[in-house]
Amino acid sequence: xxxWIKTIFMIYRHLPRIxxxxxxxxxxxxxxxxxxxxxxxxxxNVYNLSENLLKLTERKNALINLxxxxxxxxxxxxxxxxxxxxxxxxxxxxxxxxxEHFNISERTAYRRIDEALTMASMALEGLGYDxxxxxxxxxxxxxxxxxxxxxxxxxxxKIDSSYLNSIIRTYKKLSYSAN
Numbered sequence: 001x002x003x004w005i006k007t008i009f010m011i012y013r014h015l016p017r018i019x020x021x022x023x024x025x026x027x028x029x030x031x032x033x034x035x036x037x038x039x040x041x042x043x044x045n046v047y048n049l050s051e052n053l054l055k056l057t058e059r060k061n062a063l064i065n066l067x068x069x070x071x072x073x074x075x076x077x078x079x080x081x082x083x084x085x086x087x088x089x090x091x092x093x094x095x096x097x098x099x100e101h102f103n104i105s106e107r108t109a110y111r112r113i114d115e116a117l118t119m120a121s122m123a124l125e126g127l128g129y130d131x132x133x134x135x136x137x138x139x140x141x142x143x144x145x146x147x148x149x150x151x152x153x154x155x156x157x158k159i160d161s162s163y164l165n166s167i168i169r170t171y172k173k174l175s176y177s178a179n
Contacts, residue, residue: 001121004134006155007148008070009089009120014159015067021168022060026053055174059140066138069127076123081116088113089156113155143167 011018030053074082087093087101098109138144143166150157 001124001131002117003148003152004131005073005085005117005120005124006089006151007144008066008073009085010147010151010157010159011144012067012070013090014164015063017164018167018171019060019063019067022056022063022171025168025171026056026060029053029056052174055140056171059171059174062138062141069124069129072127073120073123076126077116077119081112081119084109084112085116085120092156092158094156143170 029049074086077085084098084102087098093101095106095109095113098104098113099106102109102112104112135145147157147159
């Protein structure tokens with residue numbers, strides 16, 4: 001569960017941009033859905049357009065729910081532990097920066113992060129989520145699984161603009177995929 005907590009917190013600040021991008025893809029696809037030319041004709045029938053837009057809406061709603069879930073986790077744990085998770089995974093503080101910010105040793109910062117991840121995992125479970133439920137609910141979001149798998153190997157993954165753009169491209173591709 002700790003790798004999912006890290007994943008959820010690392011993507012938290014990027015969710016509004018991703019959700020906004022899905023809205024833009026949705027709008028462009030809906031507005032251009034009636035345009036029929038060349039190879040796009042097979043993708044532009046009403047059924048495929050409706051199915052693709054519905055799938056985009058479902059995925060957007062899942063990401064909104066993930067943001068709400070993260071807010072609930074933050075509210076459900078000790079304020080100091082929530083702060084250290086926010087600084088580490090949302091704001092990208094390294095352990096040295098955390099140690100300086102809290103006036104503690106780096107070793108203590110590691111222990112506090114581990115404690116915070118444990119408490120956040122417990123809060124997530126208290127909200128009715130276990131690893132299987134998360135994986136089932138977000139099975140369509142392959143990029144989340146990539147981040148989660150990577151966070152098993154390392155404590156922090158920097159999500160930059162090029163990575164965000166690749167995530168957004170997956171939604172653009174989805175909007176034109178045939179069912």
